[in-house]
Amino acid sequence: MSEELLSRSFTLHSHDFDRAGEISTEIKAMLKELGIDSQVIRRVVVVCFEAEMNVVMYADEGTLTFVLTDEDVGIEIADRGPGIGDLDRALEEGWSTATDEMREMGFGFGMGLPNIRRNSDSFDLRSEVGVGTTVTSRIRLDGLD
Amino acid sequence: MTEYAHGFLIREDDCAGCMACMRACPTDAIRVREGKARAINELCIDCGACLTTCSQGAILPTSRTLDEFGDYAFKVAVPSPVLFGQFPLEVRPEHIAHGLLAVGFDAVWDFGVDLRLSTLAIADYVDKWSGPRPVISITCPVVVRLLQVSYPKLLEQLIRMKPPREIAGSAVKRHYSLELGLPEEQIAAIYVAACQAKTVSIEQPAEGGRSALDGSVGIPQIYNSVLAAARDAAKQGEVRADFDPVRSASMVSWSTPRPLADLPRHHRYMSVTGLPNVIQVFDDVEKGRLKNIDYLECSACWAGCGNGNLTVDNVYLSQAKLQSLAKDLPSTDPITEAEVARRYPNEDFSIEHAPEPRTTVVVGDLRERVRRMQEAGRIESLLPGLDCGLCGAPSCRVMAHDVTSGHASKGDCVFLSKRRIDELRRLYLRKT
Numbered sequence: 001m002s003e004e005l006l007s008r009s010f011t012l013h014s015h016d017f018d019r020a021g022e023i024s025t026e027i028k029a030m031l032k033e034l035g036i037d038s039q040v041i042r043r044v045v046v047v048c049f050e051a052e053m054n055v056v057m058y059a060d061e062g063t064l065t066f067v068l069t070d071e072d073v074g075i076e077i078a079d080r081g082p083g084i085g086d087l088d089r090a091l092e093e094g095w096s097t098a099t100d101e102m103r104e105m106g107f108g109f110g111m112g113l114p115n116i117r118r119n120s121d122s123f124d125l126r127s128e129v130g131v132g133t134t135v136t137s138r139i140r141l142d143g144l145d
Numbered sequence: 146m147t148e149y150a151h152g153f154l155i156r157e158d159d160c161a162g163c164m165a166c167m168r169a170c171p172t173d174a175i176r177v178r179e180g181k182a183r184a185i186n187e188l189c190i191d192c193g194a195c196l197t198t199c200s201q202g203a204i205l206p207t208s209r210t211l212d213e214f215g216d217y218a219f220k221v222a223v224p225s226p227v228l229f230g231q232f233p234l235e236v237r238p239e240h241i242a243h244g245l246l247a248v249g250f251d252a253v254w255d256f257g258v259d260l261r262l263s264t265l266a267i268a269d270y271v272d273k274w275s276g277p278r279p280v281i282s283i284t285c286p287v288v289v290r291l292l293q294v295s296y297p298k299l300l301e302q303l304i305r306m307k308p309p310r311e312i313a314g315s316a317v318k319r320h321y322s323l324e325l326g327l328p329e330e331q332i333a334a335i336y337v338a339a340c341q342a343k344t345v346s347i348e349q350p351a352e353g354g355r356s357a358l359d360g361s362v363g364i365p366q367i368y369n370s371v372l373a374a375a376r377d378a379a380k381q382g383e384v385r386a387d388f389d390p391v392r393s394a395s396m397v398s399w400s401t402p403r404p405l406a407d408l409p410r411h412h413r414y415m416s417v418t419g420l421p422n423v424i425q426v427f428d429d430v431e432k433g434r435l436k437n438i439d440y441l442e443c444s445a446c447w448a449g450c451g452n453g454n455l456t457v458d459n460v461y462l463s464q465a466k467l468q469s470l471a472k473d474l475p476s477t478d479p480i481t482e483a484e485v486a487r488r489y490p491n492e493d494f495s496i497e498h499a500p501e502p503r504t505t506v507v508v509g510d511l512r513e514r515v516r517r518m519q520e521a522g523r524i525e526s527l528l529p530g531l532d533c534g535l536c537g538a539p540s541c542r543v544m545a546h547d548v549t550s551g552h553a554s555k556g557d558c559v560f561l562s563k564r565r566i567d568e569l570r571r572l573y574l575r576k577t
Binding site for chain 1: 297298428429431432433434502507511512514515518519546
């Protein structure tokens with residue numbers, strides 16, 4: 001059984017494009033200070049950033065919970081928002097419901113959730129339409145890709 | 146652990162302990178102890194912010210004079226393209242080349258050819274690269290060191306190709322060794338540098354091994370004598386240099402902040418200048434953004450190499466001069482192209498080893514490291530958060546970490562200790 005060493009919780013706000021990405025930067029700094037393998041850090045950063053952007057773009061608000069154990073990094077992003085109707089489609093690369101405005105900002109290419117899954121060692125996506133979505137990702141510290 | 150060479154010297158006697166350099170340092174590599182600035186070797190990336198900021202003249206570039214290359218039989222100048230924008234407009238590039246010969250160089254290298262070769266090699270590399278994008282340029286030594294210190298994972302995206310100055314260094318040795326029948330060791334390839342970081346990178350290349358260049362001289366060191374000789378040449382119309390060093394706009398574009406003018410159109414390029422901007426862009430690359438950019442050109446100095454810490458002229462003025470020079474020039478020229486066609490198929494531009502991350506020593510197991518980080522967080526919460534620097538560290542955050550690693554004590558904070566105020570009074574008030 002893995003032992004929890006550290007956990008942090010962050011609140012995410014809808015349409016807060018100015019500050020989007022700050023949480024992944026903070027988590028990166030923390031992991032770097034802890035001397036975590038840089039490949040692992042990069043995967044965590046990508047997962048956090050994509051998840052952050054998903055909440056900022058589509059949801060009303062959300063929470064990102066970061067947990068470090070002696071074996072892995074766990075990231076859970078739970079949002080209150082529209083939810084996802086078709087989970088399988090949401091995981092298809094290139095499928096997106098982004099608006100033109102979001103695309104102009106360089107987002108909404110349908111790579112978010114697939115990217116999170118690709119960078120995770122274990123991945124879970126649950127959603128209820130009209131209620132919200134929860135993404136759970138775990139990334140192992142031993143750096144196995 | 147590797148001893149890192151740096152291009153700066155803090156002269157303790159002249160240091161007023163004013164903390165300006167400490168506050169300017171982008172990697173938090175300076176502390177002020179006992180009223181004197183000290184650099185932390187592993188963290189310094191040679192950006193030169195401290196050198197530019199110090200008003201006391203206490204931080205000096207460790208540079209060499211041309212006389213120190215006296216042991217070589219033949220000295221060849223490899224001039225940074227920035228050099229050609231440093232002189233009054235009526236002094237043309239060929240006059241500047243003349244000036245270089247007049248101050249003691251035996252030859253001036255036609256560096257425009259190596260720059261053009263580099264551009265072609267970059268385009269080829271980017272076409273063939275199958276790894277993550279963007280590919281990152283290797284030309285600015287500060288950017289390479291920043292990657293080594295702060296973005297180790299992005300080092301794999303650094304182009305594995307010699308920077309142009311190194312390509313020139315090898316070519317200089319080959320060429321003159323053949324032409325003069327001298328062993329390569331007796332030929333000095335000397336870079337005329339616009340920044341101190343290039344000097345350091347020649348002394349200790351980030352990619353390991355030895356530089357093909359033998360050293361460098363800063364532009365300010367030779368400026369006055371070159372100018373005097375170049376002016377004479379301009380007036381009398383007599384030029385010793387047997388070629389025009391700036392024949393195409395391609396060469397000029399290497400010293401301006403715009404992306405290289407002669408890169409192929411199907412590549413998407415982005416050019417970033419200024420260390421804070423480079424840091425921001427690297428943060429984005431790390432988050433998986435900018436994947437649609439093929440090649441990322443980064444320069445630590447605002448507005449590019451023309452703003453290097455060994456330049457003489459105002460960067461905007463020198464750029465205006467280079468642009469007016471480039472205005473009348475073709476994008477490429479036949480002499481350069483012929484030489485490029487001859488050399489390109491026969492030269493290997495790849496570097497054997499990619500620069501490696503600078504390892505920071507990790508102490509203790511993960512549990513212990515988490516505990517220390519939490520302890521640092523706890524100490525930080527006791528500090529005022531004003532980042533006043535009076536403790537001798539650039540921020541309360543850094544101070545908290547220095548305390549946990551045993552390099553400072555909480556009592557160094559003026560808010561927590563009267564002793565510290567007395568100490569600062571003793572150190573600073575007696576000066577007036």
